[in-house]
């Protein structure tokens with residue numbers, strides 16, 4: 001159920017409704033828009049249906065949200081959400097580029113990649129310290145040591161940090177080092193992990209599961225918002241289809257589809273979405289043209305030596321060329337980089 005308030009609703013009217021909702025044993029979630037305030041009510045709605053809510057001062061209308069996802073829906077918040085990552089805004093006019101290696105390998109190499117992607121215009125450094133690998137014998141990541149390197153590179157470059165957290169037990173540790181907590185595609189259905197990052201104060205980048213529908217993707221985001229964390233960024237990273245010419249099928253439909261359904265920012269990961277470095281430029285430009293609010297791109301100075309995902313990592317100089325092209329595409333669609 002959402003309670004839409006009149007543009008001239010007073011604070012005491014809003015407080016009165018919030019009080020009433022709480023007394024009924026339900027949870028009010030307040031969304032303050034530019035024009036008006038909306039109160040989303042979470043819980044058993046039947047008790048609310050019998051209340052004459054429309055008679056309350058300040059209320060314009062009361063509407064059920066028929067979709068299973070509520071707080072992430074456009075009905076709940078008609079304006080685009082902007083997620084503020086320690087000063088870098090994701091979801092506004094500026095398209096935010098996040099780049100870096102698949103895995104954090106060592107400090108020197110991370111610092112060099114950081115300096116390089118920053119000089120090309122990236123604002124966020126990516127790099128995994130905890131790696132979800134298909135094989136238990138593959139490199140699993142440097143763990144906390146890798147997180148320390150990320151934080152040190154942040155200090156030296158000013159780049160913000162996005163890194164994956166795979167386990168509920170590590171959320172407290174990862175949030176000490178990261179600016180954005182990444183939930184990997186394989187954990188999109190890990191509801192305990194979603195609840196845990198939902199309780200965090202740090203923004204979350206939620207990747208779409210490899211076989212998840214957009215509705216399931218939004219339901220996972222709902223777990224994060226309903227636990228209190230509205231700073232959620234969605235990431236389309238390719239889905240599994242019958243097509244085997246690429247590692248995954250990058251579903252760029254998802255960008256405008258999600259934008260219609262939800263107020264949350266959407267970023268695209270063309271590295272995992274294609275699995276091939278030479279396809280990254282075309283799909284990055286297409287993602288920007290489709291309305292993505294950011295890109296997550298793997299960059300490595302020596303892809304053949306990368307500990308993971310070398311085949312889908314761009315050389316720094318190729319990334320630099322791509323950034324120049326992306327600026328033009330962004331301008332053509334009324335955005336900036």
Ligand code: PEP
Nearest residue numbers: 102184185186207237272
């Ligand atoms: C990654 O970003 O390195 C990663 C493992 O991504 P995904 O969860 O999308 O496979």
Ligand code: MN
Nearest residue numbers: 102298308309
């Ligand atoms: Mn990777």
